[in-house]
Amino acid sequence: MDHGEPGRVVLVGAPLGNIGDASARMREILASADVVAAEDTRRLARLTKDLDITVAGRIVSYFEGNEERRTPDLVQALREGAVVAVVTDGGMPSVSDPGYRLVRAALDAGFPVSAAPGPSAVTTALALSGLPSDRFCFEGFLPRSGSGRRSRLRELAKEPRTLVFFEAPHRITGMLQDAGAVFGAEREAAVCRELTKTYEEIRRGPLGELAAWAAESEPRGEITVVVAGAPAGPAERPADEELRAAVAEREAAGVSRRDAIQAVADAYGLRKREVYELVHAR
Structure with missing residues (x-):
C-alpha cells in the first residue's frame, strides 16, 4: 500500500x-x-x-x-x-x-x-429544466416533516436564484404542494425523474399543476426538482379580495393561517399586519 x-x-x-x-x-x-x-x-x-x-x-x-x-x-x-x-x-x-x-x-x-x-443530478436537472441556469442554489433534501419543510420554504420565498432540490418519491407530492402554497401555485418548476435512465421523465409547469400530477401519478425513482427563483422586486399589489384568496389557497393546501399570511405578505412585499387585517376584517 x-x-x-x-x-x-x-x-x-x-x-x-x-x-x-x-x-x-x-x-x-x-x-x-x-x-x-x-x-x-x-x-x-x-x-x-x-x-x-x-x-x-x-x-x-x-x-x-x-x-x-x-x-x-x-x-x-x-x-x-x-x-x-x-x-x-x-x-x-x-x-x-x-x-x-x-x-x-x-x-x-x-x-x-x-x-x-x-x-451530477444537480446540473443535469438544471440544464434540462428550461429555467434560468446562470445563477442557482442547491438546497438538497428539505426537512422530512411538513412543518419543517414549510418553514424552510418560507426562508427561500424571496430567493431570486433558481432553486434545485432532491426529494424522495413518497414525499414529492407533499413537497410540491407546500412549495406551491408558499411560493405560489403559478411559480414555474420542473420535476426531473430517473435522469439518464431508460424511463427518464421531465415534467415542466407551474407548481400547482405539478403537485396535481404527482398526486395522481405517484412518480417513482430518483427525483430532482428545479424551481424558478422569486421575481425581481415585489409584485404589484393585488386587490384586497385577491390577497384574501391567496391566503385561502395556501390554507387549503395545508399551510397554517399564520404561515399563509406571512407567505402572501412576503410575495407582495407587504407588512404581515396589513394582510392579517385584511383576512380578519370580516
Whole structure:
C-alpha cells in the first residue's frame, strides 16, 4: 500500500444510471485504488461488472449510517500511503451523499483530495429544466416533516436564484404542494425523474399543476426538482379580495393561517399586519 507517496482521497463521479457516462478515469481509479469506500457495496459490484473492471484494493461500505465511525479508519489508511477512492450510488460524492466528512478529515490531517469528475443530478436537472441556469442554489433534501419543510420554504420565498432540490418519491407530492402554497401555485418548476435512465421523465409547469400530477401519478425513482427563483422586486399589489384568496389557497393546501399570511405578505412585499387585517376584517 505504501507507494512512497502520501495518501490521497479521490472523489469518483459515478453514472446516474446510464453506464455509457462512465469516464475512462473513473475506471482507472476504481481498478487501481488501494481502498474503495462505497455507499453501497452491492451497487459497486454491479457497476464494476458492467464496466468489466476488477477492484484490486480493499472495498469498504461508507454510507450515512457508518461514515462517522469509519472515517478515522480511512484517514489511518491515508497515513499508510493509501489512495482512497470514494464512490456513491450515482453522481458526485459529498453532494447530498457520503464524502464530505472524509474530505474535511483528510484536509485537516494534511492529505490531498482530488476528483475524477462525473455526472451530477444537480446540473443535469438544471440544464434540462428550461429555467434560468446562470445563477442557482442547491438546497438538497428539505426537512422530512411538513412543518419543517414549510418553514424552510418560507426562508427561500424571496430567493431570486433558481432553486434545485432532491426529494424522495413518497414525499414529492407533499413537497410540491407546500412549495406551491408558499411560493405560489403559478411559480414555474420542473420535476426531473430517473435522469439518464431508460424511463427518464421531465415534467415542466407551474407548481400547482405539478403537485396535481404527482398526486395522481405517484412518480417513482430518483427525483430532482428545479424551481424558478422569486421575481425581481415585489409584485404589484393585488386587490384586497385577491390577497384574501391567496391566503385561502395556501390554507387549503395545508399551510397554517399564520404561515399563509406571512407567505402572501412576503410575495407582495407587504407588512404581515396589513394582510392579517385584511383576512380578519370580516
